[in-house]
Structures are given as C-alpha cells and as structure tokens.
Amino acid sequence: MPGTSGRVTKARLQRLSGWFGGDVITAGSKGYDDARRVWNAMYDRRPALVLRPAGAADVATAIRFGREHDLAIAIKSGAHSAAGHSSIDDGLVIDLSLMRGVTVDPIARTARVNGGALLGEMDIAAQAYGLVCPVGVIGHTGVAGLTLGGGIGRLQRHYGLTIDSLRAVELVTADGRTVRATEADEPDLFWGLRGAGPNFGVATAFEFDLHPFGPLLHRGLAIYRGSQVRDVWAMVDEYGRAAPEAVALIMAIARAEPAEEYPPSVAGEPIVLVAYNHSGDAAAVEADTAPLRAGPEPVSLTSGSQPYLEVQTANDLAMGWGHRSWILGSYADDLRPDVLDALVDHVADAPTGASISASLQGSAMARFA
Template sequence: MEINGIRGNKGLGGLGGLGGFRGRLITAGDPGYDTARAVWNGAVDRRPRLIARCAGTADVAAAVRYARDRGLEISVRGGGHNVGGTAVCDGGVVVDLSDMRAVSVDPAGRTASVRGGALWGDVDRATGAHGLATTGGIVSHTGVGGLTLGGGIGFLMRRYGMAVDNLLAAEVVTAEGDTVRASAEENPDLFWALRGGGGNFGAVTGFRFALHPLGPAVMAGAVFWAADDTAEVLRFYRDFAAAAPDELGTVVRLGTVPPLPAVPAHLHGRPAVAVACCHAGTVEEGERAVRELRCFGRPLADLLAPVPYADFQAGFDDTVPHGWHYHWKSTHLTGLSDDVVAALAGHAYRAGSPRSYAALFHLGGAVARVPADATAYAARDVTHTIVIDGAWLPGEAAAHAAAETAWVRSFLHALAPHRAGGVYVNFLDADDDAPRVREAYGEPAYRRLAQVKAKYDPDNAFHHNKNIRPE
C-alpha cells in the first residue's frame, strides 16, 4: 500500500495518522531521501525516519500530531541553513516546510505575508518588485524562519531594525498540533518569545512583516584591501562606522578574496580584508556615505556601485554554498579597541582553508533604539558582533576538519578578554552547549522564555534547536 508515495509501515508504526496529508512523505527507501535530508552544512549527516514535506499548515499540524502520538523526535526545517543542522533529526520526523515558499506583498499596506519555508531571496525579489524591502540576512539562500526567530541581522537593520523588529504577526503550530496566531494583540507572550527565542515554541508556518521603501537601486558592494593592511583598515573602519548614518549597513570580512565574477581573477584566493556596504537611501546619498571608505589606503578592488537590492543580497551566495563543511564560533565584542584590532589582524589569516573567514557586523542605529525587554532578542546595546567561520570541502574533511575547528576556537579564545556579554543565538554551532544559549539571552530574558516554553511546549517536544527548557 502507498500513501503519498510511501509504501507500507517501514517501522513507523503505521502511517494512518497521515492519511489526509497533501504533501510528500519520504523515508529511507525512497528516491531522493538523501537529498531531502541534506542541509546547508554538509558536515551534518542525520537520518530521520520520516521527512514530511508539507504543502500547508494542515500538513504541519498533522505531522506534529503524528510524531507526538508515536513518541518520535521532531525537527522543523525551513531553509535548513542553521550551522548546527537543527533542521534534521536522527530517527524522528522532519516537519519540512521547504515547499511552503509563497510570498504575498501588500504594496499599499507595506506588508508581506511569507510562508514558513521561504528563503530571503524569495522575499527580496517579491518585495523589490514594489520598491519595498525588510531586513533579511546577508545570504539570499538563508531561510526566513530560522533567521527571523533568532533575531535577524542584516544590512538594513541599522535603518529599519532587525527582522524581529519588523515582524507583525506569526502563524504557529504548537506541540499539541493546534494552530494559533501570535501578534501584539493575540497571544502576546508567544509573540514576544518568537522574536528572538528561536524554534522553541512551535513550527512557524507563516510570517507577516512590515516593509519599507527601498530602491529600485541601492549603493552597495564591497571594497577589498590586502591582508597586510588589516590593522590600518580596521582602525579607520572603527571611526568610519561610528560616524556612519543609520542608512549605512556594513560587514567586515577577513579571509581571502572570493572568486566573484566582478573581482579580477588574479586576486582570487588572496588574503584580504573587505568592508561590504549597503546604503538604505538614494544612490546619491549612498555615494556620499561611502566616499571616504573608497578613498582610504590602497584598495585591491572596489565593487561599490548602484545595484538592485535583491541582486546585492544574492551577490555573496556562492561564497557559502550548500554542502561545504562548516564550524562556527561567535561572540559580541566590547568594541574595536587597538587590542581587538590586533587580535583580529593576528588571527584572521591563520586558517588552513581558503574558504574560512571571519565576519564582523556593525549594529547600533535602529537596533539600539528598541527597548531591551521588547523582544526576546535583548542585546540592544551591542555595537559589534563577530562570527568565525571554518569552512572546507567534503573531500577535504580528513585534512581540514580538525585544523579549521582548532583555528576557529583559538581565534575565539584570543578575543576572550574583549567579549561583551552575550552571543547571537543564530551563530551558535552544534557543540555550543546550554550555558551559551543562556548567554545569548541573559538571565531575565531566559527565565521569561522558559516560562513561555512551559506554557506552549511543556514536554519540550521542540528541542532540536538552541534549546530553552521549560521552567
């Protein structure tokens, strides 16, 4: 017997509970199982019993109830982009939202309704067609759900706030398989928790975001300098960023020059520091905002130019593709003192893999103007956060895995004297334990999250995440 392409029971205790399932059900005996269980981080290799690729919210609720009734593990997959591979579990049910990618834009109301499996590229293209945008990630194949639920860092955050600051409402399937709505008016405790608390409270099947005018073109791109100039560039950048208008979002990348089409081939793979920029204003305003940066020192390459926002957002996708092996560590920084600059310049280029890098994010602006207790994301006073990304090819695992992991950890250790309290939860790797999850929120927010968790998921059914245990 087949049910939506699945034959027999296959050790699942029967599939009768999913008889009305409209999507696709995939198990180990089916073609495409290995593709369906793969996530962005190729180092993650887990084998779920069932992948329930949902066609809509009713399918999500049915899959959750099915797993709960049979005592099976549950993971929720949106974009599958979390470095820890939390989207897929061993021996359980993956509630897979990746076919739920619809984006609907209300240009008059300046809102977007986004299904739970959408990627940021889907949102950027749909909203950009109307000259609108909202804060998303810095890679367009990142999932909307995971990035938003953890806070949502992106180039527009200094002007328009983080993704959670633009979230107006969410549709959630709870651990009981019920569908509820969360907003400032409905289930406000859940709405607060969703804005930074991750996937702890249910499977989020829909989001509604506020949109803002942007484009059609923005001044965006990156400027590269030789690695030998890193300390000088960072000292300049420290003052440049501090004086930057809220419209200017910047990210510093320390690694090698990626093989981007716009970069001369002879520079590919050369150690370099880059400052990537996106200005959320007119092109003319953007040109003025980045003029001093472009004139500093002796740039190897200047890629700053007017470009459609969606194109810019996708411009670095190929530098972090699906299937590479990744290991991350992260921390908030107290600032960019000379000692921090020395630590960054001294450790950034010690990686063995040319694919490894560190990324330094400048926050502040609109992010800092939100009260710390308004959302579960509470690190509103942080100005800089860093993620150190070890990356290597699957075939290089034996040669690079231990070395890159050691480089990541030694780099974080070198920054220990300069770490501010907290860490961005979306940057935590699989081996970051419970104390680091608590660190991401601070004790007051964590205790409040644990209380909300106890209300909506008292059995901790949703624990394949950066887990907050119910109080």
C-alpha cells in the same frame, strides 16, 4: 518500510498516509536521500521519517504523530541552520518546503509569507511594488528560521532586524493548537517568539511590515594588504561609531583566492576587505562614505550602484548547497592590535575559503524593543 524507528510500524504509517495531505517519506521511500539533505554538508543525518505538510492542518497532524510515537522533531524550512538543526537522526523532520508563497498588500505595505517560503520569494514579491523587508543575504535561505533567529543582512541598520518588522505569526503549538500571535492577540507568545528562544511551536505563516526602498543599492569595496590590518581597523572603528544608519559596513580578513580574481600584488596573500552597502539617497553616498576613503591606501577600490535583487542573489551559487560550512559568531566592541595580527596569520594558513569578518551593528537595530 525499512529504516523507520521501531516505534513506527508499517501499519501506523499507512494510516498516517490516509489522512496526511502532504508527503510521507521513510528510508525506504524514493527520494529519501534528497529529503534528508540540508544546506550544510557537515551534517549527514538520517531521520526515521520526513513529513512534508501541505498546510497547517498537516503540521498539526505531524506534531501529533511525532508525540504519539515518541519521536524527537526537527523543523526544516530553508534547511540553512548552520548548526544542523534542520534535521535529526532517528527522529521526525517536518519539512515545510511544500508551504511556499508570499502575498504582498502594496496599500497596507505588508506581506504574508508562508512557513516554507524562501528569502528570494519575499524579495521579488516586495520589490515588485518598490517595497522591502530587511532580510538575509542568500536567496535560498528560509524566511522562518532567519526571522525567528533575529535576521541580519544588508538593510538592518536602516530598517531594523527582520524580526523588528514582524507583525504576526501563525503557528501550531506542541499540543496541536493553531494559534495567531500578535501584539494584541497572544502577546506573551508573540514576545517570546521574538527572541526568547526556540520551540514555541511550528510557524506556518508570518506577516511583515514592508518599507519603501529600491530598486538600487549603492555599494563600495576596498581591498588592502594584510599588513595594513591595524590601520584599516582603526579607520573602520572610528567610522562605525558615527556612521549614518543607511550604511551597512563589513570588514573581512581573508586570503586573495582564486588568485586570478585579485590584483597581482596581493594574489594568494592575506588581505583585508572593507565593503559598504548604502540604502539611502544616491546623492548622499559620497559624503556619507568619505571617511572610508581618508584612511590607508587600498590596493583596489570599486564603487557603484546595483539593483537590489541582483545583489541579493549574487552569492546564491557560491553559498549553494553541498558545501561544508563552519560558522561561529560573537560580539565585540573593539579588537586589540595583537588579535588583528593573529587573525591575519590565521587566514594565511587556513583552508581555502576561510574568512573572519566584523559587521557594524547599531542604528535602527538598537532602537526596537
């Protein structure tokens, strides 16, 4: 089979196919190019072998095969790694896309999520019972990668990071053992999985606590001229220091494009956007967000309520597969006025679609140990 590493012979692959319950894909296989694709088109890697396990036993087989043949291993769930870690040149990709599915226990308010499941599956399954797990903002993101990376989204100031709702992880370790880690069983491993770094094993299933929520999310968006950035930041900074935990807030600096989607006075120009999501009682929204209406005069201001599931999928097409994406993040307590001016100047000349944003942290995100 052409394209595989010299360490992996045709005979060995044939033996693997005999006891592997999922898909075995090499460079000579039909569908190889689709199998090696990842969300971020900046990365065009060519693994020697892609294995799609059908269950945890197949994952153990895949890991063992990779070790025996000295293949570097990459794990692919939703394939949304912004840095391209979902694939690897000349190595083995273990693709969990056959291991999808979410099961909700509405009485216990828990969810069991298979290792290849996507956020959209989890959102739909939980909202069927008026429940939610705080996850990310793009429905085709993998639950596994998002969770083990912490998990940022629209509800985290209210309910904590995704990983704060994690009850258990089932994984296959590097030596092929299947392990269930919780606070009571394998507690050191469970601690490590929740923030101590990658490579503890391949997660095949998760259990999460769920929280009563929905179905509506209350939202608002204000658009300002780029020249107002200093005053807008002052408002956002002051509000953020005492904002209610039900409010998620983001301030972005971008260019108003496509021009036809923005007011003529700012079309094609640098703008500042301030958006909130309020996950609490509708009756509290106006008072909780009043300080955001007491600052500079916006060019446009919209607000309303929308079903959570609609919000969660609103950007799925815009953030679909096949785009080239460069993402860099950091933490800051404040932004100097000259930095704000420089960011506005930067987006004025940056490629279409470029933006810089600051998201409010804290509240429930800061209370979990």
